[in-house]
Amino acid sequence: MRNKLYQLIALALSFISTALFAASDTHPDAYQLNLTKGVTDISQEVYDLHMTIFIICVVIGAGVFAVMLWSTIFHRKSRGVKPATFHESVKVEIAWTVAPFVILIFMAIPAAQTLIAMEDTTEADITVLVTGSQWKWHYKYMDDEVEFFSLMATQQEEIKNKFEKNPNYLLEVDRPLVIPTDKKVRFLITSDDVIHSWWVPAFAVKKDANPGFINEAWTKVNEPGIYRGQCAELCGKDHGFMPVVVIAKEPAEYEAWIAEQKEIQRLAKEEEQKLLAMNMDMAELMSVGERVYATACAACHMPNGEGLPGVFPALKGSDIALNDMQKHIDVVVNGIPGTAMQSYAKQLSLKEMAAVITYERNAWGNDTGETVQAKDVNALMNGN
Amino acid sequence: MTTATDELHHDDHHHDHKPSGIMRWLLTTNHKDISSLYLWFAFIMFLVGGAMAMVIRAELFQPGLQIVEPDFFNQMTTVHGLIMVFGAVMPAFTGLANWMVPLMIGAPDMALPRMNNWSFWILPFAFAILLSSLFMEGGGPNFGWTFYAPLSTTYSNDSTALFVFSVHIMGASSIMGAINVIVTILNMRAPGMTLMKMPLFVWTWLITAFLLIAVMPVLAGAVTMVLTDKYFGTSFFDAAGGGDPVMFQHIFWFFGHPEVYIMILPAFGIISQIVPTFSRKKLFGYASMVYATASIALLSFVVWAHHMFTTGMPLFGELFFMIATMLISVPTGVKVFNWVATMWRGAISFEMPMMFSLAFIVLFTIGGLSGLMLAITPVDFQYHDTYFVVAHFHYVLVTGAVFSIMAAAYYWLPKWTGKMYDTTLAQWHFWCSLISVNLLFFPMHFVGLAGMPRRIPDYALQFADFNKWISIGGFAFGLSQLIFLALLIKACRKQGEPVSDQVWEGAEGLEWEVPSPAPYHTFETPPVVK
Numbered sequence: 001m002r003n004k005l006y007q008l009i010a011l012a013l014s015f016i017s018t019a020l021f022a023a024s025d026t027h028p029d030a031y032q033l034n035l036t037k038g039v040t041d042i043s044q045e046v047y048d049l050h051m052t053i054f055i056i057c058v059v060i061g062a063g064v065f066a067v068m069l070w071s072t073i074f075h076r077k078s079r080g081v082k083p084a085t086f087h088e089s090v091k092v093e094i095a096w097t098v099a100p101f102v103i104l105i106f107m108a109i110p111a112a113q114t115l116i117a118m119e120d121t122t123e124a125d126i127t128v129l130v131t132g133s134q135w136k137w138h139y140k141y142m143d144d145e146v147e148f149f150s151l152m153a154t155q156q157e158e159i160k161n162k163f164e165k166n167p168n169y170l171l172e173v174d175r176p177l178v179i180p181t182d183k184k185v186r187f188l189i190t191s192d193d194v195i196h197s198w199w200v201p202a203f204a205v206k207k208d209a210n211p212g213f214i215n216e217a218w219t220k221v222n223e224p225g226i227y228r229g230q231c232a233e234l235c236g237k238d239h240g241f242m243p244v245v246v247i248a249k250e251p252a253e254y255e256a257w258i259a260e261q262k263e264i265q266r267l268a269k270e271e272e273q274k275l276l277a278m279n280m281d282m283a284e285l286m287s288v289g290e291r292v293y294a295t296a297c298a299a300c301h302m303p304n305g306e307g308l309p310g311v312f313p314a315l316k317g318s319d320i321a322l323n324d325m326q327k328h329i330d331v332v333v334n335g336i337p338g339t340a341m342q343s344y345a346k347q348l349s350l351k352e353m354a355a356v357i358t359y360e361r362n363a364w365g366n367d368t369g370e371t372v373q374a375k376d377v378n379a380l381m382n383g384n
Numbered sequence: 385m386t387t388a389t390d391e392l393h394h395d396d397h398h399h400d401h402k403p404s405g406i407m408r409w410l411l412t413t414n415h416k417d418i419s420s421l422y423l424w425f426a427f428i429m430f431l432v433g434g435a436m437a438m439v440i441r442a443e444l445f446q447p448g449l450q451i452v453e454p455d456f457f458n459q460m461t462t463v464h465g466l467i468m469v470f471g472a473v474m475p476a477f478t479g480l481a482n483w484m485v486p487l488m489i490g491a492p493d494m495a496l497p498r499m500n501n502w503s504f505w506i507l508p509f510a511f512a513i514l515l516s517s518l519f520m521e522g523g524g525p526n527f528g529w530t531f532y533a534p535l536s537t538t539y540s541n542d543s544t545a546l547f548v549f550s551v552h553i554m555g556a557s558s559i560m561g562a563i564n565v566i567v568t569i570l571n572m573r574a575p576g577m578t579l580m581k582m583p584l585f586v587w588t589w590l591i592t593a594f595l596l597i598a599v600m601p602v603l604a605g606a607v608t609m610v611l612t613d614k615y616f617g618t619s620f621f622d623a624a625g626g627g628d629p630v631m632f633q634h635i636f637w638f639f640g641h642p643e644v645y646i647m648i649l650p651a652f653g654i655i656s657q658i659v660p661t662f663s664r665k666k667l668f669g670y671a672s673m674v675y676a677t678a679s680i681a682l683l684s685f686v687v688w689a690h691h692m693f694t695t696g697m698p699l700f701g702e703l704f705f706m707i708a709t710m711l712i713s714v715p716t717g718v719k720v721f722n723w724v725a726t727m728w729r730g731a732i733s734f735e736m737p738m739m740f741s742l743a744f745i746v747l748f749t750i751g752g753l754s755g756l757m758l759a760i761t762p763v764d765f766q767y768h769d770t771y772f773v774v775a776h777f778h779y780v781l782v783t784g785a786v787f788s789i790m791a792a793a794y795y796w797l798p799k800w801t802g803k804m805y806d807t808t809l810a811q812w813h814f815w816c817s818l819i820s821v822n823l824l825f826f827p828m829h830f831v832g833l834a835g836m837p838r839r840i841p842d843y844a845l846q847f848a849d850f851n852k853w854i855s856i857g858g859f860a861f862g863l864s865q866l867i868f869l870a871l872l873i874k875a876c877r878k879q880g881e882p883v884s885d886q887v888w889e890g891a892e893g894l895e896w897e898v899p900s901p902a903p904y905h906t907f908e909t910p911p912v913v914k
């Protein structure tokens with residue numbers, strides 16, 4: 001039994017020492033053992049704090065375990081020892097109450113300094129409003145008229161083990177957030193439904209997105225690159241499928257990017273206006289609708305339109321999808337307040353809404369044969 | 385006080401005239417019977433909650449979704465947590481208190497035997513309700529055992545009503561149990577047993593019982609507000625109606641943090657009984673142990689928001705809760721140091737209770753130290769809601785609380801049955817558990833630091849290797865508990881060598897002065913403690 005004990009302790013020590021000396025780098029690899037150092041001054045400070053407290057803990061732990069080990073070896077009954085009779089010592093007891101105090105003060109001071117710096121969101125160069133909703137992020141650049149949703153880009157087939165998983169499995173999005181390096185970027189973080197938490201480990205930024213309240217955080221990235229994170233607060237069924245991807249670009253490249261985005265968004269609005277005068281045919285609506293449905297609706301109403309009984313209603317055979325078209329448009333445009341059914345007016349274009357509604361009215365045996373056009377959606381939106 | 389003893393005395397006249405079969409267990413007011421019910425119930429719940437953990441670990445064995453859908457996965461994490469906390473750990477400690485507190489203080493029974501019966505018998509209903517909700521349309525609770533609003537209100541399914549009701553019952557049971565413990569300890573100690581002569585298990589349970597009475601009503605309040613927000617149009621946690629979802633977390637953790645001490649203080653008591661016995665030396669620093677327990681309990685009321693650093697608290701709040709939390713490590717450290725000092729220059733032997741206690745001290749200390757790391761607010765921003773936290777609380781709850789319960793079972797089982805259990809099986813149980821539990825929880829530190837969030841049914845490829853090992857550890861730990869089951873069944877059938885009254889060579893205390901097995905009624909005339 002003694003040998004087993006030694007082996008075990010050796011094992012534990014080797015675990016701890018690997019953890020201690022494992023090089024941590026910003027490119028996560030399969031056996032990353034330690035916290036990332038990240039790419040901001042703050043994340044570096046956080047990493048240093050982490051290592052300091054970790055080493056203190058290892059030293060304290062090692063000291064305690066060493067004394068225990070000594071006792072279990074040399075003060076064992078089988079060696080024929082006589083037990084001592086002491087059972088208190090005011091001096092010793094005071095010493096091991098006071099010593100930890102001193103260590104704690106030693107820890108608390110640098111921690112407080114870093115914390116104060118982290119909470120100072122003043123004098124930001126740019127501000128981005130980050131809004132979580134089930135299960136995607138929305139980014140809005142407050143200084144430029146640019147905003148977009150960012151959804152996980154991993155295919156369902158990869159998740160269902162039908163396709164091979166790519167290296168960024170679950171950590172890739174259709175439209176990453178882009179920010180400039182060397183600039184103080186302030187994030188205003190909120191939510192449209194439940195609580196989410198916006199987290200990028202490389203920036204040491206993790207802040208909850210609370211519905212109805214706005215939190216603040218900031219970062220100043222030192223190196224251009226792609227940084228990946230995830231939602232960190234349980235937010236329902238697809239909490240595990242809500243990644244955050246941020247691309248940090250040199251300021252000049254960032255300026256060019258944002259100008260380009262503004263142009264794209266302006267053109268898209270013009271396009272919308274033109275669409276109002278046109279009618280799309282069933283085939284086109286169905287194909288666009290199927291794609292939109294898969295990205296925007298299938299998470300809840302399921303790819304087969306059957307929903308999840310008791311949680312998300314089926315659209316297959318539902319009264320709204322078969323009969324009341326105005327109500328159907330209304331639900332998609334405005335959502336159903338107080339439920340998980342959110343408003344899609346901001347998220348989808350008129351064309352996409354028209355297409356997805358058409359799709360829902362004609363897929364899975366919902367054969368109404370009706371089409372919904374962009375102008376129908378627009379009429380409802382303006383009628384409000 | 386006089387009426388209580390009179391009545392107990394009255395009962396004593398019809399010794400052992402108890403109904404047989406199921407009625408004996410349904411109607412019993414005997415602390416030993418009720419305790420056995422509690423302990424078996426806790427063990428069954430431990431296996432049920434463990435089976436759910438197996439589902440979780442099977443899904444996480446590989447990246448991708450293989451076995452369950454995400455919504456069911458969330459139900460598993462939620463119900464696993466609820467069952468382990470309220471169904472396994474807490475009833476097990478209450479069971480131990482029921483058996484041992486009267487024996488340790490020289491009382492004939494618990495002070496309120498009928499309430500004792502009730503506090504147990506409502507529990508199976510609470511858990512039947514909770515478990516049956518898994519089978520209703522839309523499934524069971526899926527918002528985590530912390531049931532944060534508005535995920536648990538506006539966005540939850542209809543099993544929420546059942547969840548709320550079952551938590552109410554669990555709370556009522558805990559409060560009744562706690563009242564019973566307090567009344568028993570304060571009124572029924574044998575002559576001469578002053579408070580500062582009480583065994584530490586009794587002390588820690590006394591303090592735990594006060595914690596329970598203080599915070600279980602807060603939990604009841606929280607679930608009630610969830611219920612009215614969901615069904616009756618209130619807006620406690622809904623900003624649109626003037627409420628605040630973060631207020632839910634403040635209320636929940638005002639309960640939740642003392643709750644974690646409810647689950648660890650009795651463990652401290654158990655370890656403080658066992659280490660001196662097998663070191664053949666008195667507990668080092670008895671008085672400082674008592675004061676440390678009391679200060680942990682008091683501090684536990686002012687640290688709750690360390691679970692909420694990322695919710696966007698004001699800077700001052702973050703600093704306050706960081707420092708208050710760090711302070712808790714001082715009295716906790718005192719405890720660990722005292723145990724080690726008790727072993728120092730003792731004459732140690734390594735029977736099963738001692739092995740579990742040694743494992744407890746080492747592994748609980750690891751969990752305590754990672755807790756200290758989590759207290760550092762700026763670094764907690766990185767750790768929060770990752771597997772690092774999962775590793776931390778499983779070190780304190782599994783290798784902490786659960787190991788202490790096993791230590792207690794191995795320590796007192798011979799007193800309960802009068803026979804020594806199968807020590808070979810016990811050795812197997814210990815070593816399999818010890819190795820597998822570390823394979824299960826240690827690598828969680830690594831994946832957590834590397835950035836794996838908790839409560840996700842699927843994960844990025846970089847976490848795949850460690851998760852495989854974690855799952856293997858999990859299955860092995862789960863299977864190891866079947867060895868314990870076999871051992872317990874053998875023990876309950878009274879197989880094994882008869883033991884002496886003292887059972888363990890170095891054991892001291894009133895419980896070792898009654899015969900083994902402890903008779904149905906003990907201390908009908910109170911012993912005198914010098």
Ligand SMILES: [Cu+2]
Nearest residue numbers: 231233235239
């Ligand atoms: Cu989430």
Ligand SMILES: [Cu+2]
Nearest residue numbers: 640641688691
């Ligand atoms: Cu806590």
